[in-house]
Amino acid sequence: MKNNYGPIGYKPNPVVQLLNGLFLLFLVATMLIPIWNTLVISLSSNASSMEVGLKMWPSEFSFEGYQTVWKTVRLWEPFLNNTIVTVVGTTLHVVLSAMAGYVLIQRGLPGRNLMISLIMLTMTIPGEAIMIPVYQVVKELDLLNTLTSLVVSGLVSGFSVLLIRNYFLSIPYELNESARIDGAGNMWIFVRMYLPLAKAGLATIALFEFVGKWNQFTPALLYITDQSKLTLQIALRSLVVESDATSSNFFMTPNVRMAGVMIAIIPLIVIYPFVQKFFVKGIMLGSTKE
Amino acid sequence: MIKRYGSLYVMIIPVLAYFILFTFYPLVRGLIISMQEFRVIGDRPFVGFSNYAIVLQDPVFWQTMVNTVLIGGGTLIIGFIAPIIVALSLNEVIRAGFKKFTQMVIYFPHLFSWVVVGGIWIYMLSPDNGLVNGLLKLLGMDQPIHFMAEKEYARWIMIFSNVWKEMGYNCILYLAAMVSINPSLYEAADMDGAGRWQKIRYVTIPQLKSTMKVVFLINLLGVFKIFDQIVVMSNGVIARQVDVVMGYTYQKTFIDFKMGVATAAAYLVIILTLVLAYVIRKAIRYDDLD
Numbered sequence: 001m002k003n004n005y006g007p008i009g010y011k012p013n014p015v016v017q018l019l020n021g022l023f024l025l026f027l028v029a030t031m032l033i034p035i036w037n038t039l040v041i042s043l044s045s046n047a048s049s050m051e052v053g054l055k056m057w058p059s060e061f062s063f064e065g066y067q068t069v070w071k072t073v074r075l076w077e078p079f080l081n082n083t084i085v086t087v088v089g090t091t092l093h094v095v096l097s098a099m100a101g102y103v104l105i106q107r108g109l110p111g112r113n114l115m116i117s118l119i120m121l122t123m124t125i126p127g128e129a130i131m132i133p134v135y136q137v138v139k140e141l142d143l144l145n146t147l148t149s150l151v152v153s154g155l156v157s158g159f160s161v162l163l164i165r166n167y168f169l170s171i172p173y174e175l176n177e178s179a180r181i182d183g184a185g186n187m188w189i190f191v192r193m194y195l196p197l198a199k200a201g202l203a204t205i206a207l208f209e210f211v212g213k214w215n216q217f218t219p220a221l222l223y224i225t226d227q228s229k230l231t232l233q234i235a236l237r238s239l240v241v242e243s244d245a246t247s248s249n250f251f252m253t254p255n256v257r258m259a260g261v262m263i264a265i266i267p268l269i270v271i272y273p274f275v276q277k278f279f280v281k282g283i284m285l286g287s288t289k290e
Numbered sequence: 291m292i293k294r295y296g297s298l299y300v301m302i303i304p305v306l307a308y309f310i311l312f313t314f315y316p317l318v319r320g321l322i323i324s325m326q327e328f329r330v331i332g333d334r335p336f337v338g339f340s341n342y343a344i345v346l347q348d349p350v351f352w353q354t355m356v357n358t359v360l361i362g363g364g365t366l367i368i369g370f371i372a373p374i375i376v377a378l379s380l381n382e383v384i385r386a387g388f389k390k391f392t393q394m395v396i397y398f399p400h401l402f403s404w405v406v407v408g409g410i411w412i413y414m415l416s417p418d419n420g421l422v423n424g425l426l427k428l429l430g431m432d433q434p435i436h437f438m439a440e441k442e443y444a445r446w447i448m449i450f451s452n453v454w455k456e457m458g459y460n461c462i463l464y465l466a467a468m469v470s471i472n473p474s475l476y477e478a479a480d481m482d483g484a485g486r487w488q489k490i491r492y493v494t495i496p497q498l499k500s501t502m503k504v505v506f507l508i509n510l511l512g513v514f515k516i517f518d519q520i521v522v523m524s525n526g527v528i529a530r531q532v533d534v535v536m537g538y539t540y541q542k543t544f545i546d547f548k549m550g551v552a553t554a555a556a557y558l559v560i561i562l563t564l565v566l567a568y569v570i571r572k573a574i575r576y577d578d579l580d
Binding site for chain 1: 294295297298301302309312313316320376379388396397399401405411414511517518523539540543557559
């Protein structure tokens with residue numbers, strides 16, 4: 001299925017190839033250098049991280065930044081909260097979306113099309129625009145300052161439900177019917193037959209959701225004021241952006257801030273190979289849902 | 291009948307309940323709040339459309355609207371063109387390894403939160419030991435530029451950091467679309483004696499039209515959602531240039547405690563978004579393609 005455009009089809013012009021390659025290398029550099037620079041500074045000692053000038057290698061290698069940010073600034077607390085919210089939120093998101101996706105493929109189920117329309121409708125409502133009434137609901141449910149509020153925020157999404165539904169639709173419906181004739185119940189069919197066959201789809205939304213929950217910002221900004229319940233992004237914001245203004249007695253050296261940034265992206269770097277593997281497929285399926 | 295469908299309804303109840311409680315109910319609730327004079331204690335009298343009138347007469351609202359349109363519009367246009375150019379460029383690359391590596395690297399920042407991206411760029415642009423000023427110094431500038439405190443740079447910084455973050459994501463959508471272009475189109479172009487540029491101009495770009503339309507529409511709907519980025523990257527000096535509509539809503543709710551006014555502003559944005567989406571759909575004839 002490879003198209004014969006590019007490599008094949010015509011003889012490559014060396015000048016065009018060279019200029020094109022240089023352009024892309026420049027682009028890669030604008031992406032990699034800031035991240036590399038962040039890593040280098042995070043691994044520098046307090047003193048050397050404050051030196052003026054370009055650094056592509058730590059002049060004084062040290063974990064001081066990481067120690068300070070983890071223990072003194074106590075970033076481990078928001079890190080732990082973030083991990084709890086992300087793991088619980090992602091798991092529930094996948095399970096609930098998969099269950100709904102399974103229900104929505106059942107032929108002859110009364111109300112099925114209405115439910116599908118309602119779920120598609122939710123995708124057109126901009127979440128940001130209803131953040132205040134949603135805040136009111138969270139408040140009235142007595143969920144302010146709880147990690148539960150962050151798990152609940154974005155607990156499911158129309159996108160995930162319909163994506164999983166698309167995966168389930170590609171499984172022959174006759175399998176479903178014959179299992180039913182053999183006396184299998186919905187739970188058995190769902191868990192034993194559908195979930196294993198849709199592993200790739202489940203992995204896709206799990207990864208999307210993991211990244212989304214890990215980076216969750218606005219809900220945490222609105223719902224959490226209690227210091228012990230802060231999540232990583234909020235704690236990191238006051239560390240990297242506001243530290244000059246908020247901590248008068250404790251000067252935050254650049255290595256401490258950049259160590260905070262690195263800690264926030266390490267889990268994302270770890271899951272990145274899996275994201276690579278699944279996400280193009282996921283996006284393509286998601287965008288052809290109509 | 292009940293035995294067969296009962297368990298199915300039970301499986302989808304959590305999802306439906308979530309959407310009713312956290313999407314549809316808040317949507318209605320917000321409409322009510324936007325027509326009330328909001329008080330923290332006591333009753334909340336209905337005031338009709340006067341909150342909307344207050345918003346429309348508030349110069350601060352219009353200033354944030356102008357900022358949203360300038361920053362969002364700039365991001366929309368540059369963020370639309372850049373990934374197409376990069377995808378076309380990547381498609382010319384012969385070495386599969388280099389192509390894959392570049393693709394991987396430019397997608398990276400999409401995974402990071404705005405706190406991380408904002409933190410990295412604020413540091414890169416800082417006057418003392420930022421990378422950008424370091425480079426400018428190497429090029430012969432004697433005075434460092436305080437990028438984050440310069441009014442004329444502020445909006446451009448927001449636009450370019452956004453493009454930097456999201457370019458790789460959109461780029462991969464185009465690459466995926468390019469792979470599925472029918473190879474016989476290029477063969478036909480070969481027969482007609484088309485060169486490299488003609489193939490790009492008359493085969494590749496027209497074949498990407500439907501992807502372009504989807505990407506443009508999705509990005510357009512994102513214009514009025516800009517929030518996290520500004521919360522992280524704005525500061526006292528440049529606030530007037532960069533504060534956006536969602537920031538206005540946040541400010542009115544949590545700092546001025548005028549929830550009615552804030553919600554009215556958010557609903558004006560919802561209406562505007564829907565109108566805009568409708569107009570654009572008509573204008574680019576989004577539907578006639580599939």
